[in-house]
Amino acid sequence: MTFRLYDSATRTTNDLDPVIPGQVSIYHCGLTVQSAPHVGHIRKEVVFDVLRRWLTHLGYQVKVVANVTDIDDKILAKSAEHGEEWYAWAYRFERELHKAYAALGCQPPTYEPRATGHVPEMIEMIETLIERGHAYPAPDGSGDVYFDVKSWPEYGRLSNQKVDDMAEAEDADPRGKRDPRDFALWKGHKAGEPETASWPTPWGRGRPGWHLECSAMAGKYLGDEFDIHGGGLDLRFPHHENELAQSTAAGKPFARVWMHNALVTMRGEKMSKSLGNGALVTEVTQTYPPRAVRLYLLAPHYRSIIEFAPDSLEEATAQLARIDSFVARAAEVADVPAGEVPTEFAAAMNDDLGTPAAVATVFTSIRQGNAAIEAGNTAEVGRILGEVRAMLSVLGLAIDDPVWADLAGSGDGDELRPVVDGLVQALLTQRADARARKDWAAADAIRDQLAGVGLKITDTPSGPRWELEG
Numbered sequence: 001m002t003f004r005l006y007d008s009a010t011r012t013t014n015d016l017d018p019v020i021p022g023q024v025s026i027y028h029c030g031l032t033v034q035s036a037p038h039v040g041h042i043r044k045e046v047v048f049d050v051l052r053r054w055l056t057h058l059g060y061q062v063k064v065v066a067n068v069t070d071i072d073d074k075i076l077a078k079s080a081e082h083g084e085e086w087y088a089w090a091y092r093f094e095r096e097l098h099k100a101y102a103a104l105g106c107q108p109p110t111y112e113p114r115a116t117g118h119v120p121e122m123i124e125m126i127e128t129l130i131e132r133g134h135a136y137p138a139p140d141g142s143g144d145v146y147f148d149v150k151s152w153p154e155y156g157r158l159s160n161q162k163v164d165d166m167a168e169a170e171d172a173d174p175r176g177k178r179d180p181r182d183f184a185l186w187k188g189h190k191a192g193e194p195e196t197a198s199w200p201t202p203w204g205r206g207r208p209g210w211h212l213e214c215s216a217m218a219g220k221y222l223g224d225e226f227d228i229h230g231g232g233l234d235l236r237f238p239h240h241e242n243e244l245a246q247s248t249a250a251g252k253p254f255a256r257v258w259m260h261n262a263l264v265t266m267r268g269e270k271m272s273k274s275l276g277n278g279a280l281v282t283e284v285t286q287t288y289p290p291r292a293v294r295l296y297l298l299a300p301h302y303r304s305i306i307e308f309a310p311d312s313l314e315e316a317t318a319q320l321a322r323i324d325s326f327v328a329r330a331a332e333v334a335d336v337p338a339g340e341v342p343t344e345f346a347a348a349m350n351d352d353l354g355t356p357a358a359v360a361t362v363f364t365s366i367r368q369g370n371a372a373i374e375a376g377n378t379a380e381v382g383r384i385l386g387e388v389r390a391m392l393s394v395l396g397l398a399i400d401d402p403v404w405a406d407l408a409g410s411g412d413g414d415e416l417r418p419v420v421d422g423l424v425q426a427l428l429t430q431r432a433d434a435r436a437r438k439d440w441a442a443a444d445a446i447r448d449q450l451a452g453v454g455l456k457i458t459d460t461p462s463g464p465r466w467e468l469e470g
Contacts, residue, residue, distance in 0.1 A: 001346055001347065001350050002015045002016070002350065003015070003016045003054075003055070003058060003349075003350045004016065004350060004351060004352055005228070005257055005259060005352055005353070006259070006303065006352045007257045007258055007259075008158065008236060008258040008259065008260045009157065009158050009244075009257075009258045011160075013351075013352055014257075016227070016257070017256070018060070018227050019223075019225050019226060019227055019256065022059075022060060022061060023060060023061045023062075023063070024055050024060045024061070024062045024063070024227050024228065025063045025065075025222045025223070025226035025227045025228070026048065026051070026052065026062065026063065026064045026065070026226075026227065026228045026229075026230070027064075027065045027066070027067075027214070027217075027218040027221075027222055027226060027228070027229050027230070027255070028044065028048050028064070028066050028229070028230040028231050028259075029066070029067065029214055029230075029231035029232075029235055029239065029240075030066040030067045030068050030069065030097070030112065031068065031069070031093075031097050032069040032072050032074065032075070032210075033068055033069065033070055033075070033090045033091075033092075033093035033094045033096075033097060034072065034074040034075045034078055034089075034090075034093065035078070035093055036093060036096045036100075036280050036281070036282065037093075037096060037097050037100045037280070037281050038279050038280050038281065039264055039279045039280075039281060039284055039293070039297070039308060040232075040263060040264035040279075040308075041100075041232075041281075042100050042101075042104055042106075042281050042297070043232075043261060043263075043264050043297045043306065044230075044231060044232050044261050045066075045100070045101055045104065045106045046104055046106060046294055046297045046298050046396075047230075047261045047297075047298070047302045047353075048064070048066075048230060049105070049106040049107055049396055050298055050353065050355065050394070050395060050396060051228075051259075051353055052064055052107065053107075053393070053394050053395070053396060054349050054353065054394055057341070057393075057394050062110075063110045063221075063222065064109045064110045065109060065110060065111050065112070065113065065217065065218065065221045065222055066109040066112055067112065067113050067114070067115065067213065067214060067217050068094055068097070068112055068113070068114045068115070069115050069210065069213060070087070070090040070091070070094065070114045070115055070116050071086070071090070071115055071116050071197060071207050071208065072210060075089060075090050076193060076194070076197060085194070085196070086194055086196070086197055087116075087196065094114075096282075099281075099282070100281040100282070102403070103281055103282075103285050103290050104281065104285070104290055104293060104294045104297070105290065105291065105294050105396045105397075105401065105403040105404055106396070106403070107396075107403060111221055113217045113220070113221065115208060115213040115217070118213070118216050118217050118220065119199045119208065121216040121217070121219070121220050122185075122186070122208050122212050122213065122216045123186075123201050123202075124216075125185075125212065125215060125216050125219075125246070125250055126145055126185050126186055126201075126212070127202070128250045128251070129147065129185065129246060129249060129250055130145075132249060132250065132251070133148070133151055134147060134148055134151045134152055134246075134249040134250075135147050135148060135185055135246075136148060136178065137176075137203045138176025138177070138188070139176055140176045141204070142176055142188040142204075143186070143187075143188020143189060143201070143203050143204030143205060143206040144176050144184060144186065144187060144188045144203075144206070145184070145185045145186040145203055146176070146177055146178070146182040146183065146184055146185060147182055147183050147184075147185055147242065147245065147246055147249075148178060148179070148182055149163055149179060149181045149182050149183070149245070150163060150179060150181075151249070152245050152248075152249045154245070154248065155241070155245045156241065157241075157244070158236060158237070158240055158241045158244050158258060159236050159237035159240075159241050161237070161241075163181060166181050167181075168180030168181055169181055169182060169183040169184070169238065183209065183211060183238065183242050184209035185208075185209050185211075185212045185246065186201060186203065186206050186207075186208060186209060186212070187206050187207050187208070187209055188203070188204055188205070188206040189204070189205040189206050189207070210239065211238070211239055211242035211243055211246065212246065214239070214243050215243045215246050215247045215250075215252075215254075218243075218247075218254075218255075219247065219252060219254075224251075224252040224253055224254070225252070225253035225254065225255075225256065226254075226255060226256070227255070227256050227257060228255065228256070228257045228258075228259050229243075229254070229255035229257070229258055229259070230258065230259035230260060230261070231260060231261075232260065232261055232263060233260040233261065233262050233263055234263060235260070236258075236260055240258065240260075260303070261302040261303065262302065262303050262304055262305045262306070263305055263306075264297075264305075264306045264307075264308055265305055265306070265307050265308065266279070266307070266308045279308055281293075284313070287313075288313045288314075288316070288317055289317060289320060290404075291320055291397055291399070291404065292313065292316045292317040292319075292320045293313065293316070294396060294397065295316045295319060295320055295359075295395075295397060296312055296313050296315075296316035298355050298359075298395060298396075299316070299355060299356060299359045300355070300356060301352075301353075301354065301355060301356055302353055302355070303352075319363075320397070322363070322366065323362065323366065323388075323392070323397065324399060326366045326369055326370060326385075326388065327385065327388065327389070327392075327399070329370070329373055330369055330373060330381050330382075330384070330385040330388075331385065333373060333378055333381055334378045334379075334381040334382035334385060335382050336382065336385055336386065336389065337382055337383070337385075337386040338386060338390075339383070339385070339386020339387045339388070339389055339390040340386075340387065340390055341387060341390045341391050341394060342361055342365065342387055342391070344357070344361045344364075345358050345361040345362070345387075345391050345394075348361065349394070355395070358391070358394075358395070359395070361391065362388060362391050362392070362395075365384050365387055365388050365391070366384075366388060368380075368384055369381055369384035369385060369388065372384060427446055427449070427450060428446075428457070428464045430442075430446055431443045431446040431447060431457075431464070432464070434446065
């Protein structure tokens with residue numbers, strides 16, 4: 001069964017054809033670390049984490065590079081506003097980004113380069129573009145260097161636009177531009193900016209343009225041509241359009257497939273720091289279990305918009321409780337064999353990462369597994385449990401996945417489960433003793449006490465079992 005992926009550049013779904021057979025190289029644009037990440041940012045991380053897990057399941061060797069933009073106009077402005085060094089400000093929120101990765105069970109990238117660590121590669125790329133006639137230094141001596149949009153006839157191919165229909169670029173001052181749509185490869189140092197936020201170049205001191213950073217870093221770690229370039233849909237233009245233009249104009253084939261996930265909205269608007277409607281990952285995972293937040297983000301198709309709503313997160317929390325309840329019940333009555341994902345799950349995932357149908361398959365299997373438990377068919381229970389655990393592993397939802405370890409304080413509470421389990425078991429022992437001496441009132445009082453704090457008690461042939469009400 002062949003994995004097929006929608007290409008945002010051609011607007012077609014095609015078989016994955018890696019540059020190197022058996023290996024898949026992925027670059028997705030990381031966060032500009034100006035403030036703490038919200039759920040809209042982390043949807044992209046979850047999407048590409050599921051992609052990576054599925055490709056690994058298929059037997060590919062997967063390399064993932066996701067950058068950190070640690071120098072930017074907004075970083076300089078916000079750090080100055082708060083009286084903090086720009087690099088300290090950026091590093092603080094880089095750490096917040098890593099916490100958000102971990103909080104939602106995302107495996108770290110193979111490598112995570114910082115923009116400030118790759119200035120030599122950027123200068124080299126600018127020199128190549130100037131030599132080829134696709135870039136020029138501003139004639140006013142400001143130190144700015146621009147990409148000449150009209151020198152590259154393919155500009156606009158990714159976003160399906162014509163140059164003459166585009167608005168002027170917003171990422172640089174208009175000083176020294178030949179055309180208002182030309183975009184900055186390099187930004188000359190300005191009076192009042194920290195000297196530490198500039199590097200020497202043949203055109204004067206300055207700092208990199210946002211678009212140039214990703215082209216340089218993707219090329220360094222994945223080569224002139226690689227398999228998948230991705231990010232949020234809002235990056236397709238101008239960021240990814242500009243990356244594609246400057247890389248191909250420099251003679252590099254660049255990405256074979258472009259993959260864009262849709263946005264998370266709140267009240268119909270894009271979730272955004274600037275709009276002040278971002279639900280921070282740290283806050284959401286204090287209210288809802290992080291695994292449930294992950295389920296909420298991955299269950300819709302990655303190209304579908306998600307409207308952020310408490311009702312949806314509560315539903316995901318209840319769904320996760322049903323998953324965990326089945327796994328716990330099944331493990332009590334059957335061995336846990338190594339399982340393969342069902343063919344329906346594989347077909348869904350191979351069809352442009354079709355997580356809606358894949359998640360539906362999980363719940364179909366759970367219904368069948370619960371029926372097998374009631375029927376006492378332990379062999380069938382074990383088979384289905386193996387399949388469910390294999391599917392949960394691909395989706396990054398298995399409770400025993402190593403990525404969910406070390407999440408103290410994340411809001412999931414798994415680190416406290418042994419303590420809670422010990423306390424509940426002590427009460428269940430008291431309840432069993434009361435039942436043995438036919439003190440039904442005492443037994444019912446203990447059950448009601450546990451129910452009052454949100455625990456459901458189920459009597460099974462192997463003894464009482466507790467779970468969170470869901």
